[in-house]
Amino acid sequence: MSAVQLGQYPAPGQTIVHLSDPHLLAGGARLGGSIDCAAQLPTTLAQVERSGLDVSALVFTGDLADLGEEEAYLALRAAVEPVADRLGATVHWVMGNHDERAPFRRHLLDDAGGDAPVDSVALSGGLRLITLDSTVPGYHHGAVDDAQLEWLAGVLAEPAPEGSVLMMHHPPIPSPQPLFQLLELERQDRLARVLAGSDVRVILAGHLHYASHASFAGIPVSVAAASCYTMNLAVPPERMNGMDGGRSYTLVHVYADTTVHQVVPVGDFATWDTFDEAFIRRMEALDPSARREAFSRKRPPASR
Numbered sequence: 001m002s003a004v005q006l007g008q009y010p011a012p013g014q015t016i017v018h019l020s021d022p023h024l025l026a027g028g029a030r031l032g033g034s035i036d037c038a039a040q041l042p043t044t045l046a047q048v049e050r051s052g053l054d055v056s057a058l059v060f061t062g063d064l065a066d067l068g069e070e071e072a073y074l075a076l077r078a079a080v081e082p083v084a085d086r087l088g089a090t091v092h093w094v095m096g097n098h099d100e101r102a103p104f105r106r107h108l109l110d111d112a113g114g115d116a117p118v119d120s121v122a123l124s125g126g127l128r129l130i131t132l133d134s135t136v137p138g139y140h141h142g143a144v145d146d147a148q149l150e151w152l153a154g155v156l157a158e159p160a161p162e163g164s165v166l167m168m169h170h171p172p173i174p175s176p177q178p179l180f181q182l183l184e185l186e187r188q189d190r191l192a193r194v195l196a197g198s199d200v201r202v203i204l205a206g207h208l209h210y211a212s213h214a215s216f217a218g219i220p221v222s223v224a225a226a227s228c229y230t231m232n233l234a235v236p237p238e239r240m241n242g243m244d245g246g247r248s249y250t251l252v253h254v255y256a257d258t259t260v261h262q263v264v265p266v267g268d269f270a271t272w273d274t275f276d277e278a279f280i281r282r283m284e285a286l287d288p289s290a291r292r293e294a295f296s297r298k299r300p301p302a303s304r
């Protein structure tokens with residue numbers, strides 16, 4: 001991050017790393033016999049750590065363990081918590097339809113609370129992070145019951161100093177892919193009534209295995225792709241299936257009046273070194289007018 005404000009906006013107040021759907025299996029077993037989920041998560045986390053970003057929170061929006069196995073939750077925690085400690089970031093776990101509430105609570109939250117919905121509230125500075133459990137035991141579609149909606153309305157009754165982030169697994173948005181329509185969040189109108197006019201700034205979700213953006217009740221919705229496998233959207237919607245590639249995570253930069261979302265591909269890609277640290281320092285040393293001339297003015301092709 002530049003030490004000097006080069007544009008109209010200051011640096012973001014916080015940066016959240018939004019990850020989803022690791023689908024870990026006990027013993028490092030491969031998903032479907034082929035996808036090495038156990039290897040994909042550390043690769044993703046290592047890339048986050050190499051970014052050098054000042055990360056305030058790591059958010060995992062569900063389907064943490066593909067079969068809800070205790071060993072898978074323990075492996076997840078062992079992989080994530082040391083990285084979070086080094087980053088100085090908090091970790092926020094969200095229930096997904098592949099997760100099971102009792103082992104999820106026991107091994108990720110150190111909570112023997114049983115099978116009740118896993119809903120919670122945490123503060124990151126003045127930003128309120130709300131976890132809403134949209135899972136239906138025994139099913140893969142999503143729902144939020146009356147008691148949860150009443151609880152959420154109570155939480156939102158008093159605005160947080162920097163607003164709220166709602167984190168859930170099933171995104172409250174349309175899906176152009178027919179099969180995902182069978183697994184969507186039910187009765188979204190009820191949730192919309194609770195959220196309308198609230199201080200919720202963004203909804204973070206997963207479930208779809210591809211990055212997607214929309215709005216719900218006037219609130220931006222950001223869906224992170226999966227760290228295990230993603231859906232191939234380059235085929236007709238009726239033929240869409242998973243593919244071993246295209247993985248990504250999302251950076252959520254929280255500013256005073258907006259949130260900026262950046263989808264980051266996971267992989268070791270060759271990059272140009274055009275703008276190195278020395279170049280940034282030269283730009284910082286210039287006044288705004290000279291900076292614009294040096295960086296924004298077009299040059300004849302021969303002088304580039």
